[in-house]
Each structure stands twice: as C-alpha cells, then as structure tokens.
Amino acid sequence: MPAPDPRLRATMHLVLLACAPGLLVLFWLHGWGVLINLLLCGASALASEALLLRWRQRPVAVALADGSAWVTAILLSAALPANAPWWLPVIAASAAIGLGKQAYGGVGRNPFNPAMVGYAVVLLSFPLQMSHWPGQTAGFSHSLSLSVASSDQIDAWASPTLLDVLRHNRSLTIDELFGNHPAFGHWGGWGSEWVNLAFLLGGLVLLQRKVFSWHAPVGLLGGLFLFSLLAWNGSGSDSNGSPLLHxxxxxxxxxxxxIATEPVSGCKRPLARLLFGFGAGLLIYLIRTWGSFADGTAFAILLMNLAAPALDRWAQRREQVQP
Known part of the structure; x- marks a missing residue:
C-alpha cells in the first residue's frame, strides 16, 4: 500500500495549526457551537471521503492520513454560523468532499476550492440559516440544544451580521451604527474584527514558513482595499463602509x-496568483455591496477558480516574451 505524501501531510498539519488562533477566538466569542460545527464537519468530511474512496476502489487509509479532509472541515467550520442546525455542517462538508474533491479524482485534481463548494451549496440552499450568527456566548448544553432545534428557534435567537445590516441600512449613519448596533465593533463587525486579526496572525505564520507565496493574499487584500477606498462615500446612511471595515x-x-492560497484550484505562476487575488478582492467587494449575498467570498473564489487556467496561460506568455 502506498504511503501518504509526507510533504502534503506536513503542510496540512501546519495549516491546521495556523487555523488555531482564529478558531480559538471564534470559540471565545460564540461558545461551544463552534466546536460542534467542527466535529460535525470533520466527521462528515472523513465519512464522505472514506465512502467515496471505497466506492472508487482507492486506498482509504492513505487518503485520510494526508489531512486534507480535516483542512476542508476546519475551513468550513470557521465559515459556517456558530450553532447552526446540525444538518447544515453535515451537508456542507459532504458536498465539499463529494462535489468539490472526489468528483474530480481526489486531492490534487480539484479545479474548485472544496471548502467553498460546500459553503456555496448550503448558502444557495439555506440562505436563512446561513445569514445569522449568534450574538452571545452559549454554554455547551445550550449550544447542543440549538444545534438540534428548529429553524424558527435559531432565527429568533441569532442576530444579523455587520455586512447584513450595512446592506439593508437606509436611515442610520455609519457612526450611529458603530455607536448603537450590536453587530458593529470597534473597526469592523462585532467579534469578526478579532477573528480576522487571529486568522491574519495564522496566515502570516504560514507565509513566514513559505507554505505559500505572498502574491494571492496581497492581491486579495489590495483589491478589496483599493475598490472599497474608491467607492467609499463617507459615513452617511448610504455609505458602503470604509476599507478598514471591509x-x-x-x-x-x-x-x-x-482559501485564495489553495494551490490546486489557484494559479501556479506568481503574476497570475497576484491577479487571482486581486480579482477575488474586487469580486468580494462587488458582491458585498451590490450582490445578493452579504459576504460573497465563496462565489468570488469559485469564479476566480474558473479564471485560473487562463491567468496562468497569460502569465506564461508574458514571461516568454520578456527579454
């Protein structure tokens, strides 16, 4: 039986460790629902991978040992609303592995980011459950009861996010929202500003360890910053939000x-990676501001996954014609 690629396994384990700061902040903010989501996503991802590998007559133990299924589960659990109904992470993780990974032949062959495939499936199918996050920390028993509760109970307990509020605001200024609305924190969304800083810390560790190059992250953050700055119309009631807020x-x-740094579904050449990230940043801003969904990360990444081969070919031709 072939052994799992040690480099792939080491990379996956490092990514899992780098996700820890963000997951800990999510746990601190939202309680045990984050851990329940993680366990449900992990169990569903591993079970789906094992079943599909057995059906395809591929070595199950080797594929499960590389850690890629756990990375998909971690990314999904960080993106899904805490205390979501139990079936939401199950469907998301199963779709991520089945439709986003094994349907194309497994790890290293997926043209789309598997976690974003799973996220997009549940976002399109269950937009109500995906649009609300808890506004308080829940104990284990409370989180467990919410996980198996009806959608009506969860909707009554949960609260909209900053991006949801910003999209539907027509009367309050940005300053009034930051001063009075519970979804707004100091610089961004309540809690999400600290989650973003924690994932930034983990990402910088991966960048320092050369797990990926700087091109895609800088491109995405630069694109989002540039277009949110160009479209920023102050703090009035019709404001789209400042670059720091986004x-x-x-x-x-x-x-x-x-997500943008995933090597298989992303670009291979440095210039193409930079353009990949820049395009994703632009699309995230456009979807957040004028699209039908509050965040838009999943659709931005999936659309850029479609463009990745063309960007690589263009970058290759450009390199060939340069002296």
Missing part, C-alpha cells in the same frame, strides 16, 4: 490566507 469584517483574512 478588511476586518466577514471572512476577509480567512479568504486571503487560507
């Missing part, structure tokens, strides 16, 4: 350092 809200840092 950088520290939603899943910005998770997208920049853990």
């Amino acid at each position: 950088l520290l809200s939603g899943s910005t840092m998770l997208a920049a350092f853990f």
Whole structure:
C-alpha cells in the first residue's frame, strides 16, 4: 500500500495549526457551537471521503492520513454560523468532499476550492440559516440544544451580521451604527474584527514558513482595499463602509490566507496568483455591496477558480516574451 505524501501531510498539519488562533477566538466569542460545527464537519468530511474512496476502489487509509479532509472541515467550520442546525455542517462538508474533491479524482485534481463548494451549496440552499450568527456566548448544553432545534428557534435567537445590516441600512449613519448596533465593533463587525486579526496572525505564520507565496493574499487584500477606498462615500446612511471595515469584517483574512492560497484550484505562476487575488478582492467587494449575498467570498473564489487556467496561460506568455 502506498504511503501518504509526507510533504502534503506536513503542510496540512501546519495549516491546521495556523487555523488555531482564529478558531480559538471564534470559540471565545460564540461558545461551544463552534466546536460542534467542527466535529460535525470533520466527521462528515472523513465519512464522505472514506465512502467515496471505497466506492472508487482507492486506498482509504492513505487518503485520510494526508489531512486534507480535516483542512476542508476546519475551513468550513470557521465559515459556517456558530450553532447552526446540525444538518447544515453535515451537508456542507459532504458536498465539499463529494462535489468539490472526489468528483474530480481526489486531492490534487480539484479545479474548485472544496471548502467553498460546500459553503456555496448550503448558502444557495439555506440562505436563512446561513445569514445569522449568534450574538452571545452559549454554554455547551445550550449550544447542543440549538444545534438540534428548529429553524424558527435559531432565527429568533441569532442576530444579523455587520455586512447584513450595512446592506439593508437606509436611515442610520455609519457612526450611529458603530455607536448603537450590536453587530458593529470597534473597526469592523462585532467579534469578526478579532477573528480576522487571529486568522491574519495564522496566515502570516504560514507565509513566514513559505507554505505559500505572498502574491494571492496581497492581491486579495489590495483589491478589496483599493475598490472599497474608491467607492467609499463617507459615513452617511448610504455609505458602503470604509476599507478598514471591509478588511476586518466577514471572512476577509480567512479568504486571503487560507482559501485564495489553495494551490490546486489557484494559479501556479506568481503574476497570475497576484491577479487571482486581486480579482477575488474586487469580486468580494462587488458582491458585498451590490450582490445578493452579504459576504460573497465563496462565489468570488469559485469564479476566480474558473479564471485560473487562463491567468496562468497569460502569465506564461508574458514571461516568454520578456527579454
């Protein structure tokens, strides 16, 4: 039986460790629902991978040992609302592995980011459950009861995020929202600003360890910053939010350092990676501001996954014609 690629396994383990600061902050903010999501995503991802590998007559133990299924589960659990109904992470993780990974032949062959495939499936299918996050820390028994509760109970207990509020605001200024609305924190969304800073810390560790190059993260953050700055119309009631608000809200840092940097579905050449990230940053801003979804990270990454082969070919031709 072939052994798992030691380099792949080491990289996956390092990514898992780098996710720890962000997950700990999520746990501190939202309680045990984050851990329940993680366990449900992990169990569903491993079970789906094992079943599909057995059906495809591939070595199950080798594939499960590389850690890629756990990375997908971690990214999904960080992106899904805490205390979501139990079936939401199960469906998301199963779709991520089945539709985003094994349907194309397994690890190293997926043209789309598997975690974003799973996220997009549940976002399109269950937009109500995906649009609300808890506004308080829940104990274990409370989180467990919410996980198996009806959608009506969860909707009554949960609260909209900053990006949801900003999209539907028509009367309050940005200063009034920051001063009075519970979804707003100091610089970005309540809690999400600290989550973003924690994932930024983990991403910088991966960058320092040369797990990926700087091109995709800098491109994404630069694109989001530039277009939010150009479209920033002050703090009035019709404001789209400042660049700092967009950088520290939603899943910005998770997208920049853990999703846009996925090597298989992303670009291979440095210039193409930079353009990949820049395009993702632009799309995130456009979807947040004028699209039908509050964040837009999943769709931005998936659309850029489609463009990745063309960007690589263009970058290659450009390198060939340079003296």
